[in-house]
Amino acid sequence: MASDLLSIARSGAQAARIALDITGQNIANASTEGYVRRTANLAEVAASGGALQSGDVSLSGVRLASVVRNADPFxxxxxxxxxxxxxxxxxxxxxxxxxxxAVEQANIYPSITAFEGALQQLSANPVDPSLRAATLESARTLVGTLNLASQELGSAQSGLQFQASDGVTxxxxxxxxxxxxxxxxxxxxxxxxxxxxxxxxxxxxxxxxxxxxxxxxxxxxxxxxxxxxxxxxxxxxxxxxxxxxxxxxxxxxxxxxxxxxxxxxxxxxxxxxxxxxALSKLADIKTGLDSLANTVVTTVNAAQATGVALDGTPGQPLLSGNTAGTIALTTSDGSKIATAPAGSVANSRDPGNLTAMRSAIASADPAGKMDALLYDISSTVAGRTVTRDALNTIANTAKTSLDAQSGVDLDREAVNLVRYQQAFQASGKAMQVASTLFDTLLAIR
Incomplete structure (x- = not known):
């Protein structure tokens, strides 16, 4: 009996020690990301009886059946x-x-309206060199803003592609x-x-x-x-x-x-x-910006072709390129702006062709197209932000639910520490009692 009691007590001490180790791991990893609480699953050790007593069952202690991870697959x-x-x-x-x-900070819309305003001022005195220079400068500013927007969109595209490439890695x-x-x-x-x-x-x-x-x-x-x-x-x-x-x-x-x-x-x-x-939307915005730049180029150059410059020569294209990235100003001479109709003499004050240019630009409405482009991207960002916030709330709720089920509860682990420590001490006491009984039996004469 004493040796059986020693075996039972030893198994109890081993099981309690393992359970204490698992509880200690839970406490040590309470703040560890991805750690799932463990539970010691203990089971009785049963042994059959001796010879001619196969029907008897003797409880022989306790064992660790498994270490259970408190994880919910769902x-x-x-x-x-x-x-x-x-x-x-x-x-x-x-x-x-x-x-x-990239689109808003380039200030394309103000540069378009400034160019249209400069053309309107030039129509008051088509031969004024300062007004011609101001009009050409406003065209240069418009070209620069389109170039800048194209460059910034290219940088945004490269950044997104780099992030995606890193994500694939x-x-x-x-x-x-x-x-x-x-x-x-x-x-x-x-x-x-x-x-x-x-x-x-x-x-x-x-x-x-x-x-x-x-x-x-x-x-x-x-x-x-x-x-x-x-x-x-x-x-x-x-x-x-x-x-x-x-x-x-x-x-x-x-x-x-x-x-x-x-x-x-x-x-x-x-x-x-x-x-x-995001890259798909960027491609749409870039296409719209290139279309706007091409509209400005074709509209202005078409109007130039129907008039004459200040020196009476036929109007030449003021702009080149067909995209926001390639659009450029072809001259730095304000006198090349074809303000007078074809056939007019040099230094003509007739603003007929300039009026036609302004009418064509108003009809093409680059400012309206730019405004629509800005509204498109801003409304898309606003809508996606609302969706993101909603999805973040749902994701946080799911994570909280998982943490509540599989995370470490320090109060519960403190109770387990006391429980398994007492179980370990009780097993030690049982071994002490078994040893005393065995010594007593040996002392009998």
Missing amino acids: RQSEVRRTGSDAARAQAEVDGLQNVQS QVNAIGQQLARTNLSLARSGDATSDRSALLDQRDKLLQQLSGYADVTTTFAADGTVGVQLGGLAGPALVTGGASATLTMTNGPTGIPSFAIGAAPVTLGGGSLAGQGQ
């Missing part, structure tokens, strides 16, 4: 899904704000780490702290990955995970211990496309999707 999936949506919205808003700044790095984690999980034993740590690492990597792209996961019985990008129909990034490579290709308009091998990937979530959406 809540974890919700955190990944909502976090992916929030990351997409945040990346899109960040990109669109850069586009908005991170996705591939996380995929490789997940594949290595899968291999370690397949080799790990059940009911071990190492396995729990590997599962924590797996879940943390999945959450990081969902920040870059929308992921679909498939979990195996051994804890390994398969990952697809771009929904259920998307290609596999991680399969067992192997990881594929995500690639990005920038199209002619700067919009990126993604693929795994030869299979295209259509991303609906994560920062990569948001950056792609």
Whole structure:
């Protein structure tokens, strides 16, 4: 009996020590990102009776049945899904704000109205050199603002493409780490702290990955995970211990496309999707800006062709190029502005052609087009910001729910410390009693 009691007490002391270790790990990692609370699952050790007593059952102590991670797969999936949506919205808003700044800070709209105002002033005295110089300077300012906007949009595009390229690099790095984690999980034993740590690492990597792209996961019985990008129909990034490579290709308009091998990937979530959406809007804005610049060039040059310069020679193009980036002023001589109709003599005060130019510009309405472009980008940013804030709220709610279920409660762990410490002390006392009984039996003569 005494030896049985020693065995039972020893098993109780071992189980209590393991439970204390697990409780200590919980307390030490209470603030660790991605850590999931562990619980020691203890079970009775039962042994059958001796010879001719196979029906008897003897309780022989306690053992650690498993280390349970208090993780809810559904809540974890919700955190990944909502976090992916929030990351997409945040990346899109960040990109669109850069586009908005590039267009607004160039001050194109004021430069257009200033050019139109200079033409109106010139019509009062078409032969005044100072008015001609002022008109040419306003044209130069307009050209400069369009060039600046184009350059800033190019910088915004390069920045977004760089961020997307870095995101692709991170996705591939996380995929490789997940594949290595899968291999370690397949080799790990059940009911071990190492396995729990590997599962924590797996879940943390999945959450990081969902920040870059929308992921679909498939979990195996051994804890390994398969990952697809771009929904259920998307290609596999991680399969067992192997990881594929995500690639990005920038199209002619700067919009990126993604693929795994030869299979295209259509991303609906994560920062990569948001950056792609921002680049798509940037391409639309750039197209609109180039169209506006081309309208200004063709309108002004067409009017120039129907008039004569101050010296009576036929009007020549004042502007060149056909995009916001290539538009340029072709002359620095104000006398080249064709204010008089064709056939007029030198130094003519007839503003007929200038009036036609102003009418053509008013009809083309570059100021109205620029105003519409500014409204388009500003309203898009405002709308996406509202969506981002809503998605952030949803993502934060999902994360809070997961933390409440799987996070460490220090009050609960303090109770466990006392409980398992008392269990350890009780097992030690039982071993002391068993030793006393055994010594007493040996002393009997």
